[in-house]
Amino acid sequence: MGRGVIGSALLAGMVVAAAGIAAGQHQPAGPVAKAPIPTDPAAYRQPAEGIPFPADNPYSRAKHELGERLFHDPRLSGGDTMSCASCHDPSLGFGDGKVLAVGEKGQQAPRHTPTLWNLAWAPTLFWDGRAPSLEAQATGPIANPVEMAQDLAALPAELAADPEYPAQFAAAFPEAPGVTLDNLAKALATFERTLVSPETPFDRWAAGDETAVPEAAKRGFALFTGKAQCAACHSGWAFTDHAFYDIGLPGTGPGRGGVLGQPRLENAWKTPTLREVGRHAPYMHDGSLATLEAVIDHYAGREVERPTLAPELPRKLVLSAQEKADLLAFLKTLDSDRPQDTAPVLAALTLPAPKGHDHGPKAQDRVEVTQRDKAFSAKSVALKPGGTLVIHNDDSRAHNIRVFAPSMDYDSGLQDPGQSVSVPFKAPGEYTAVCNIHPTMRLKVTVGPDKGAHPGH
Ligand code: HEC
Ligand code: HEC
Numbered sequence: 001m002g003r004g005v006i007g008s009a010l011l012a013g014m015v016v017a018a019a020g021i022a023a024g025q026h027q028p029a030g031p032v033a034k035a036p037i038p039t040d041p042a043a044y045r046q047p048a049e050g051i052p053f054p055a056d057n058p059y060s061r062a063k064h065e066l067g068e069r070l071f072h073d074p075r076l077s078g079g080d081t082m083s084c085a086s087c088h089d090p091s092l093g094f095g096d097g098k099v100l101a102v103g104e105k106g107q108q109a110p111r112h113t114p115t116l117w118n119l120a121w122a123p124t125l126f127w128d129g130r131a132p133s134l135e136a137q138a139t140g141p142i143a144n145p146v147e148m149a150q151d152l153a154a155l156p157a158e159l160a161a162d163p164e165y166p167a168q169f170a171a172a173f174p175e176a177p178g179v180t181l182d183n184l185a186k187a188l189a190t191f192e193r194t195l196v197s198p199e200t201p202f203d204r205w206a207a208g209d210e211t212a213v214p215e216a217a218k219r220g221f222a223l224f225t226g227k228a229q230c231a232a233c234h235s236g237w238a239f240t241d242h243a244f245y246d247i248g249l250p251g252t253g254p255g256r257g258g259v260l261g262q263p264r265l266e267n268a269w270k271t272p273t274l275r276e277v278g279r280h281a282p283y284m285h286d287g288s289l290a291t292l293e294a295v296i297d298h299y300a301g302r303e304v305e306r307p308t309l310a311p312e313l314p315r316k317l318v319l320s321a322q323e324k325a326d327l328l329a330f331l332k333t334l335d336s337d338r339p340q341d342t343a344p345v346l347a348a349l350t351l352p353a354p355k356g357h358d359h360g361p362k363a364q365d366r367v368e369v370t371q372r373d374k375a376f377s378a379k380s381v382a383l384k385p386g387g388t389l390v391i392h393n394d395d396s397r398a399h400n401i402r403v404f405a406p407s408m409d410y411d412s413g414l415q416d417p418g419q420s421v422s423v424p425f426k427a428p429g430e431y432t433a434v435c436n437i438h439p440t441m442r443l444k445v446t447v448g449p450d451k452g453a454h455p456g457h
Pocket of ligand 1: 087
């Protein structure tokens with residue numbers, strides 16, 4: 001596991017807890033303030049920017065159409081009766097309307113089927129974030145015995161026997177033609193990335209049309225971004241920060257903690273998007289809340305107090321009947337008025353911005369960055385081989401820094417507010433430091449000799 005340094009970081013954390021002072025502890029720059037929540041609806045408007053497709057699986061119409069066909073094809077399951085769309089039903093908001101998913105052979109899956117809207121922006125997949133990409137996720141449910149129960153090794157031959165698939169796969173993957181699991185996963189992922197929720201009444205209000213939503217919804221939005229603090233987690237245009245929290249539902253489970261081996265993240269599940277939320281009841285990872293009314297009642301003071309409960313969650317929140325109705329009216333404005341099962345209108349399809357000829361910052365022996373408001377103070381840093389990256393937690397929340405590459409596997413353990421970690425980088429290369437609890441936090445680390453210092457050579 002390569003937890004050498006980490007061990008010491010964890011140890012430091014334990015000593016901090018015990019004695020209050022230790023190596024690795026750091027004085028935050030000032031009082032750790034909570035991030036201000038934007039209260040202007042324009043800050044939550046769906047951007048016109050296109051869908052991000054990864055460089056190693058760019059968009060093509062042929063791939064999109066193949067992915068859509070595969071998504072609806074029951075031959076992907078062992079008994080040829082269940083497709084992805086059997087559970088992720090477009091007419092049910094890409095959910096299944098059930099408390100817990102039911103597999104091809106009638107077995108109950110341990111979790112509720114989530115919606116598939118807006119996953120192109122999700123850094124991790126599944127309620128506990130265990131899959132790192134849509135490509136990596138795609139074959140999971142096919143092979144899962146309590147879902148589609150398919151023998152993965154037999155699937156390519158079964159699909160290749162179809163009169164059209166071989167040509168469709170060849171058109172979608174001219175570089176590496178073939179009915180392969182790899183191509184199947186890429187096509188499914190491409191189709192899934194196009195599932196961007198359509199424009200809503202909320203967007204029209206946010207764009208300046210005061211008549212687009214009722215007054216109750218405007219009051220509900222003020223509660224959502226104010227007193228009820230919903231937007232502390234349901235932030236940005238998709239109303240999710242893609243991070244993991246325990247919101248105090250009565251049931252318990254391993255959650256993100258099971259993936260990271262961190263008991264403090266037990267019961268913490270991924271924040272879902274709230275766009276189209278009215279269309280895929282019931283709610284939560286365990287499907288335990290049947291309606292949006294029940295969800296609002298939960299947040300109004302029904303949370304179970306326990307050590308894992310998210311600090312961001314208001315405690316014993318009191319909401320009047322009027323305030324609950326207003327919150328509900330706001331949530332309803334996040335449903336589009338397009339017919340449910342029509343394909344979304346795609347914004348311009350874009351690839352990640354081409355890398356400009358950027359020499360980047362000068363390589364140093366030691367670089368310090370801070371964490372605040374679920375973000376690093378820099379987007380990229382440059383180190384000399386053998387250099388050290390020091391990360392100070394000036395945030396109001398704990399983080400868990402991970403750097404995973406062929407040459408290194410670093411895990412900071414839980415890094416509490418005020419704590420610092422030092423990450424040594426030995427080998428030249430490009431690395432990404434990611435927070436495992438708030439995976440949109442990413443810091444690019446370039447390790448190499450300092451070219452910029454010798455412009456004459
Ligand atoms: C038997 C019902 C069922 C079928 C069939 C099914 N899924 Fe799912 N899907 C689920 C459940 C349940 C989860 C949540 C599992 C978890 O988080 O542990 C899920 C999660 C997902 C996620 C992650 C969503 C998120 O918010 O992180 C994606 C993506 C997904 N499924 C795509 C697919 C694709 C593609 C197929 C077909 C190859 C498929 N599913 C077939 C039930 C199903
Ligand atoms: C501490 C972060 C946090 C806060 C604050 C928060 N939520 Fe959530 N929300 C989550 C997480 C995490 C989940 C998923 C929990 C689970 O599945 O167990 C969730 C789930 C939901 C769902 C269900 C979505 C689905 O697809 O199942 C709705 C609706 C929702 N929240 C609305 C709200 C509203 C309204 C508020 C304010 C009253 C709010 N949330 C406050 C983190 C938060």
